[in-house]
Amino acid sequence: MTAPHTRLVLAVSISATLAACARVESLPPASERRGDVFLAPDSEVMPGRVPERATLAGMLAQRELQDAEVAGVVGAASRVFDLRKLRAGQPWRIERTQ
Helix, strand or coil, X not given: CCCHHHHHHHHHHHHHHHHHCCCCCCCCXXXXXXXXXXXXXXXXXXXXXXXXXXXXXXXXXXXXXXXXHHHHHHHHHXXXXXXXXXXXXXXXXXXXXX
C-alpha cells in the first residue's frame, strides 16, 4: 500500500507536469502592445540619520506626523526593537502609506 505522503507527491508531480504541457498563448505583435501603465506612488519614504540625543518619537514628530501616529509607531517598534539602542548617526527610514 502506498503511503499518503507518497500519493500527494505523485499527485503534485502529475499536476505540475500537466500544467507545464498546457498550451501557452503567444504575445500579441509588438505593434499591438501598449506601453507601461503609470501607477501613482502610494507611499512616501522618509529617510534620515539619528541625531545626537534623539528619540524615535522626536524624530517622527519632526517629520510632521500626528501625535497618534507617532505613539502608534513608537508602541509597535518598542515591541520588536530596543529603542534605547538608537545611536547618533545610524541611518533610519520610515515608509508612510497614503
